[in-house]
Amino acid sequence: MSTPPLTLRFAEELLFLLPARHRRQPVRLPPDGTSTVGHLVQSAGVPLTETGVLRVDGTPVPPSHIPGPGAVVDVAAVPRPQPLPVPARLLLDVHLGTLARRLRVLGLDTAYADDRSDAELVAQANAEHRVLLTQDRGLLRRRALWRGAYVRGGRPDVQLADVLARFRPAIDPWTRCPACNGLLSPVAKAEIDHLLRPGTRRSYDSFQRCGSCLRLYWPGAHHDRLAATVRDARAVLGRQTGVGRSGSSGAPGGD
Ligand SMILES: [Zn+2]
Numbered sequence: 001m002s003t004p005p006l007t008l009r010f011a012e013e014l015l016f017l018l019p020a021r022h023r024r025q026p027v028r029l030p031p032d033g034t035s036t037v038g039h040l041v042q043s044a045g046v047p048l049t050e051t052g053v054l055r056v057d058g059t060p061v062p063p064s065h066i067p068g069p070g071a072v073v074d075v076a077a078v079p080r081p082q083p084l085p086v087p088a089r090l091l092l093d094v095h096l097g098t099l100a101r102r103l104r105v106l107g108l109d110t111a112y113a114d115d116r117s118d119a120e121l122v123a124q125a126n127a128e129h130r131v132l133l134t135q136d137r138g139l140l141r142r143r144a145l146w147r148g149a150y151v152r153g154g155r156p157d158v159q160l161a162d163v164l165a166r167f168r169p170a171i172d173p174w175t176r177c178p179a180c181n182g183l184l185s186p187v188a189k190a191e192i193d194h195l196l197r198p199g200t201r202r203s204y205d206s207f208q209r210c211g212s213c214l215r216l217y218w219p220g221a222h223h224d225r226l227a228a229t230v231r232d233a234r235a236v237l238g239r240q241t242g243v244g245r246s247g248s249s250g251a252p253g254g255d
Pocket residue numbers: 177178179180181182210211212213214215
């Protein structure tokens with residue numbers, strides 16, 4: 001008598017994470033009597049950060065549950081929206097630099113550096129209580145990771161829409177430095193007049209300065225693209241929050 005196999009059934013929203021051969025029909029595995037549901041799900045390719053309720057034969061179970069022979073495991077997707085922890089802090093994987101800048105333009109506290117190893121990313125996420133956003137499933141499967149999420153989409157605008165739809169974060173556009181994540185505050189033109197190129201000095205009167213890297217911002221060259229990011233974000237979030245501050249982008253003398 002052969003032992004009846006385990007069956008893993010994944011929610012539609014999770015199928016893209018599975019190998020192609022497993023997308024059309026449930027995953028069947030020989031039961032080994034020691035593997036937990038969490039391990040089986042992650043071994044199939046789906047990080048637990050992406051899953052909602054796990055059920056075995058219809059009954060909700062924790063990831064530590066060990067299913068018996070013939071069990072049917074149903075894996076739900078993480079419910080959306082999934083509120084961010086308070087305070088809402090993000091850490092982006094090294095491959096998501098453009099997304100990082102856009103999240104910062106929306107005022108979200110977003111750490112990013114392009115030289116972090118996987119171990120350093122996990123350590124920073126844990127130390128600073130940041131949700132790690134990545135497209136590296138191996139990173140999300142690390143046991144030590146405090147919180148993480150898989151970012152869907154290849155283009156930054158699709159990725160941003162995914163992050164906003166998943167977390168529905170409160171946004172506060174034009175309050176953070178897209179370059180370094182520092183907080184912006186208004187600065188008197190007289191105080192920074194000597195740093196401005198003549199064209200900028202002539203054309204603009206309101207300026208903001210980053211408290212960390214001291215970059216200056218004004219409604220300058222990149223305003224249209226960044227304004228589009230803010231407009232699109234508000235559309236995804238389905239709320240109208242007014243025009244916000246008049247700050248925008250441009251490096252010192254960057255007119
Ligand atoms: Zn800065």
